[in-house]
Amino acid sequence: MGRLISFSGFDAYYSKTSIESSFVNGTILDTNILISLMYEVKLTHDEIVNFLDEKIVGNGISCYTNVITTAEFLNIFRRILLTEHLCDSIDEFSKLNFPKKSKYLIKRLYGEYKHRFDHEKKDIIFAESHLKQIRDTFSGSAHSGLKPWPELTQELLGDELEVVYKAYEKAGIIYISPNEDNQKHYFNKKMIWEDTIKISASSGLAIFDAMILNALQCSHFSFLITADADIAYATLANCEIKDVVVPDSIFKEMKKYNFKI
Amino acid sequence: MSEIKKKTPFRDLANTLKSIRKKPLSKKQIEKINSIIKRDIEDTEEVIPIKKIAISKKEEQSLQ
Numbered sequence: 001m002g003r004l005i006s007f008s009g010f011d012a013y014y015s016k017t018s019i020e021s022s023f024v025n026g027t028i029l030d031t032n033i034l035i036s037l038m039y040e041v042k043l044t045h046d047e048i049v050n051f052l053d054e055k056i057v058g059n060g061i062s063c064y065t066n067v068i069t070t071a072e073f074l075n076i077f078r079r080i081l082l083t084e085h086l087c088d089s090i091d092e093f094s095k096l097n098f099p100k101k102s103k104y105l106i107k108r109l110y111g112e113y114k115h116r117f118d119h120e121k122k123d124i125i126f127a128e129s130h131l132k133q134i135r136d137t138f139s140g141s142a143h144s145g146l147k148p149w150p151e152l153t154q155e156l157l158g159d160e161l162e163v164v165y166k167a168y169e170k171a172g173i174i175y176i177s178p179n180e181d182n183q184k185h186y187f188n189k190k191m192i193w194e195d196t197i198k199i200s201a202s203s204g205l206a207i208f209d210a211m212i213l214n215a216l217q218c219s220h221f222s223f224l225i226t227a228d229a230d231i232a233y234a235t236l237a238n239c240e241i242k243d244v245v246v247p248d249s250i251f252k253e254m255k256k257y258n259f260k261i
Numbered sequence: 262m263s264e265i266k267k268k269t270p271f272r273d274l275a276n277t278l279k280s281i282r283k284k285p286l287s288k289k290q291i292e293k294i295n296s297i298i299k300r301d302i303e304d305t306e307e308v309i310p311i312k313k314i315a316i317s318k319k320e321e322q323s324l325q
Binding site for chain 2: 037038040045048049052053056057058077080081084085088095096097098099138147148151152155156160163164167168170171172
């Protein structure tokens with residue numbers, strides 16, 4: 001219990017655990033694993049895609065997500081699409097004719113994010129607060145009673161987010177919920193807030209991350225796949241947590257904390 | 262002997278996600294968005310393509 005397994009150590013782990021009588025050939029995917037699929041430039045992108053196709057699909061292991069990971073994945077994709085489409089409007093060749101105040105704000109924000117990207121490698125994805133500021137520049141005139149922003153977002157997101165969700169299902173990722181009667185067999189314990197809080201308190205883990213670990217704890221699955229260093233840390237800090245599989249880079253990063261790996 | 266194609270659902274998903282991100286707005290979508298904004302917001306600055314300006318100046322001269 002509570003082991004951290006690197007991608008490169010997965011074969012040895014799987015051959016040992018998959019023969020145990022309690023082993024169920026399935027796993028939960030954490031949000032950042034799904035998010036890593038979107039980025040070609042990220043160091044872990046190819047490592048994660050190859051690992052999932054070769055070691056997970058290759059071994060017939062089913063992939064599951066829960067309400068948190070699905071919501072977080074769709075939410076980040078929504079922010080990416082909005083950011084990229086809005087930033088397209090400030091391109092010198094853009095045919096989008098946005099209001100002046102919107103363009104000025106988008107240009108200023110893009111400059112700030114670009115600076116952070118160049119210096120800290122932080123992704124250019126507008127924060128919720130900045131998207132709201134941009135939304136406010138698209139207010140209709142006082143007498144028109146019209147709402148340009150909802151119509152605009154319908155054009156920018158409407159079809160794309162649906163395509164994303166369908167692609168997600170097509171990849172064989174199954175959404176599971178303990179509240180669905182026909183999915184109760186995936187779980188062996190009721191998910192309660194007290195358990196999430198205990199997991200969070202054991203290492204100061206964010207509640208959303210603790211909810212994902214609690215879903216693993218309450219399921220029949222033996223391991224979770226994540227690229228989140230905080231979840232890896234929480235796993236090592238709490239001997240009651242089930243096994244967590246991480247990219248080699250995260251595994252190496254954990255060595256500095258001197259946990260017994 | 263034909264090679265059995267390996268299943269790569271996650272590579273396919275990654276490619277789909279990337280293609281959605283790279284997909285520019287269609288001409289129809291841009292026209293619709295511009296018409297929404299023009300209809301509702303008074304301070305819209307109309308972007309006149311440079312070529313169009315050049316042509317209209319020429320046209321103006323020919324009229325003179």
